[in-house]
Amino acid sequence: xxxxxxAMVPHPPLVVPAxxxxxxxxxxxxxxxxxxxxxxxxxxxxxxxxxxxxHSVMYHDYLHISPSEGARGxxxxxxxxxxSFQVDYDEALVSAVAELARAAGLPAGTEGERDxxxxxxxTVPLYFLSEAMxxxxxxxxxxxxxxxxxxxxxxxxxxxxxxxxEQLGRRVVLVAxxxxxxxxxxxxxxxxxxxxxEYDRKIMDIMGRAAFDKLLALPxxxxxxxxECGQRSFLILAGALDGQKVRAQALSYEGVTGVGYGLxxxxxxxxxxxxxxxxxxRAAQSPHVALALRSIAHYLEVGRALPLPGDxxxxxxxxxxGAFVTLHxxxxxxxxIGTISPTQxxxxxxxxxxxxxxxxxxxxxxxxxKKELPRITCSVDVLGALELIQSKEALDVREYGVIVxxxxxxxxxxxxxxxxxxxxxxxxxxxxKAGIGPEEPVKLERFRVVRHQ
Numbered sequence: 001x002x003x004x005x006x007a008m009v010p011h012p013p014l015v016v017p018a019x020x021x022x023x024x025x026x027x028x029x030x031x032x033x034x035x036x037x038x039x040x041x042x043x044x045x046x047x048x049x050x051x052x053x054x055h056s057v058m059y060h061d062y063l064h065i066s067p068s069e070g071a072r073g074x075x076x077x078x079x080x081x082x083x084s085f086q087v088d089y090d091e092a093l094v095s096a097v098a099e100l101a102r103a104a105g106l107p108a109g110t111e112g113e114r115d116x117x118x119x120x121x122x123t124v125p126l127y128f129l130s131e132a133m134x135x136x137x138x139x140x141x142x143x144x145x146x147x148x149x150x151x152x153x154x155x156x157x158x159x160x161x162x163x164x165x166e167q168l169g170r171r172v173v174l175v176a177x178x179x180x181x182x183x184x185x186x187x188x189x190x191x192x193x194x195x196x197x198e199y200d201r202k203i204m205d206i207m208g209r210a211a212f213d214k215l216l217a218l219p220x221x222x223x224x225x226x227x228e229c230g231q232r233s234f235l236i237l238a239g240a241l242d243g244q245k246v247r248a249q250a251l252s253y254e255g256v257t258g259v260g261y262g263l264x265x266x267x268x269x270x271x272x273x274x275x276x277x278x279x280x281x282r283a284a285q286s287p288h289v290a291l292a293l294r295s296i297a298h299y300l301e302v303g304r305a306l307p308l309p310g311d312x313x314x315x316x317x318x319x320x321x322g323a324f325v326t327l328h329x330x331x332x333x334x335x336x337i338g339t340i341s342p343t344q345x346x347x348x349x350x351x352x353x354x355x356x357x358x359x360x361x362x363x364x365x366x367x368x369x370k371k372e373l374p375r376i377t378c379s380v381d382v383l384g385a386l387e388l389i390q391s392k393e394a395l396d397v398r399e400y401g402v403i404v405x406x407x408x409x410x411x412x413x414x415x416x417x418x419x420x421x422x423x424x425x426x427x428x429x430x431x432x433k434a435g436i437g438p439e440e441p442v443k444l445e446r447f448r449v450v451r452h453q
Contacts, residue, residue: 002166003240003268005044006174007037008207010230010261011053011124018080026256033252033263038128040265046139046173048090049129050161050240052233053121053177056145063101063108063157065094066143073118073126085118085126090140093172096164097142097157106156107149118143121177146232150330151216152278152375154232158239159278176237178230180253180260188258190227199226200253200260203234207264208250212238213277219331219418228260237266238277245272287313288380288452291348292325292355293373299356300370308348316348322383323350324414324449325358327368327376334376335362340383340403340412351380381414384448392444395423400446402430409434415449 013019015031024031041049057064066089074084098109118126122143129137144161146154158174165172180203182189183196199222206214215231215238223231251263285293291312298306308317324338337357344350355378359368368376386403389395395402401415404427411434413426420426428438436442 002170003162003172003174003244004046005041005268006176006237006241006266007041008176008178008230008234008237008262008264008266009034009037009125010179010263011055011121011177012179012257012259012261013075013078013120013124014257016075016080016083016124016127018083019075019078027254027261029252030254030261030263034128035131036251037263037265038125038132041129041173041175042132044173045171047171048093048140048142048165048173050093050142050144050172050174051122051125051177052144052146052175052236053119054146054229054233055119055121056143057113058145058147059112060148061107062112063106063147063149063153064112064145065097065108065110067094067110067114068116070141071116071118071143073123075120075123078120083127085123085130087118087126087137087141090142090170093142093164093168093170096167097160100160100163100167101157104156104160106153106160107147108157108160125175125177144236150332151218151220151232151235152330154235155216155239155242155278158236159242161236162240162242174237174240176230176233178228178233180228180230180255180262182227182229182259184255184260185258190258192258193225193227195222195226196260197255199223199228200255200262203228203260204250204253204262204264207234207262208248210241210246210248210266212241212275216277217331221332221419225419241266241268242278243271243273243276245269245275286380286452287316288351288382289378291316291351292378292380293376295352295355296359296368296376297373299360300368300373305356306352308346308352312348316351317346319347320345321347321350323347323354324381324383325351325354326379326381327358328378329372329375334372335359335365335368337362338381338383340386347382380452381449382452384450386445386447389444389446392423392427395426395444395446397421397423397426399448401449402426403445403447404430404434404436404442405445406434406436406440406442409436411436416451
């Protein structure tokens with residue numbers, strides 16, 4: 001056997017009646033959906049439930065899986081210490097996951113702290129499982145935490161869990177515990193950010209369709225601004241269903257407290273090679289992006305710059321312009337270097353040189369390695385002519401990039417950047433890059449770009 005089903009669930013202690021003491025009626029829809037999800041988990045008759053929780057031991061660069069024979073937890077910190085649970089861990093499955101992770105070069109296993117007490121990311125779903133299973137657990141458990149590692153590493157942990165289940169012949173259900181945004185309402189405990197409701201809408205759509213490629217593609221900085229705590233849990237779930245056709249059902253969503261609570265169920269439906277999302281080929285690239293990546297790959301292979309290829313379109317060989325090359329890895333910036341005005345004989349050579357600078361000379365990052373290259377995405381911004389303007393009213397953060405200068409100090413910011421939503425933000429960042437104070441008078445120039453991805 002292997003993964004026979006999976007569930008995405010939240011973990012508000014409020015939803016447990018002994019904790020809520022009537023307050024759980026605020027999220028009654030969530031409680032009903034939770035009971036439905038727990039009944040489905042019970043109906044799958046798992047030998048082992050793998051519970052992913054954001055509130056277990058967490059390291060920046062290591063995915064921790066709880067060791068030992070089992071653990072106990074209660075709701076004492078939420079005023080209901082009389083409600084407690086004892087679970088047995090599936091030590092053989094834990095060992096298999098750790099061994100397979102080690103063989104795959106994935107930093108995951110049982111090293112580190114021995115976290116005996118169960119956290120509420122585990123005990124809240126456990127409460128509903130107890131109700132659905134008649135008060136006893138005819139299965140064992142695995143508790144896995146999250147990390148600061150890239151999204152893809154969490155997805156890979158899910159793949160390893162699936163592989164371990166197949167190796168041992170286990171009938172496994174995976175439960176991904178995690179709340180959505182904590183910034184969903186002005187009057188909520190954490191306030192409102194625009195990314196909060198947007199994240200919740202995206203996740204419920206993505207998980208309701210099992211569109212796990214879209215889950216991997218969410219920008220980490222967007223997720224961070226949304227204040228979520230379940231993104232990496234959901235990625236582990238997605239990885240455990242890698243290579244499978246999946247039937248998904250979104251059960252409910254509520255954000256009445258200012259924190260998003262979403263539930264969904266997933267039924268694997270058999271092999272589907274088109275759903276191996278870490279192995280998907282790169283999307284069709286513009287010639288500009290293809291040249292930038294080709295330049296980096298050539299340098300990694302032979303240690304010198306790529307000569308201008310003879311198979312390029314005319315725009316790259318018969319024109320000159322400044323250009324910025326921006327690299328991302330797992331959605332995070334990995335390098336960005338460019339030129340405001342052309343420094344090379346052709347635009348193609350400009351891109352070749354700036355790609356090498358972005359990959360190997362950006363002082364904010366270590367030089368790019370050959371191992372990283374398959375996980376790098378790239379964009380190339382070709383700059384138009386500079387235009388002197390008299391005031392910020394002539395700027396548009398989506399349409400124009402800006403250059404602020406005072407004497408020899410000069411700061412540039414490209415247009416239409418993630419997280420830069422106003423002209424004021426654009427100018428503040430450009431001033432900061434130039435080392436120009438907020439009150440110092442500056443010369444303003446704007447420019448358009450053509451972005452190639």
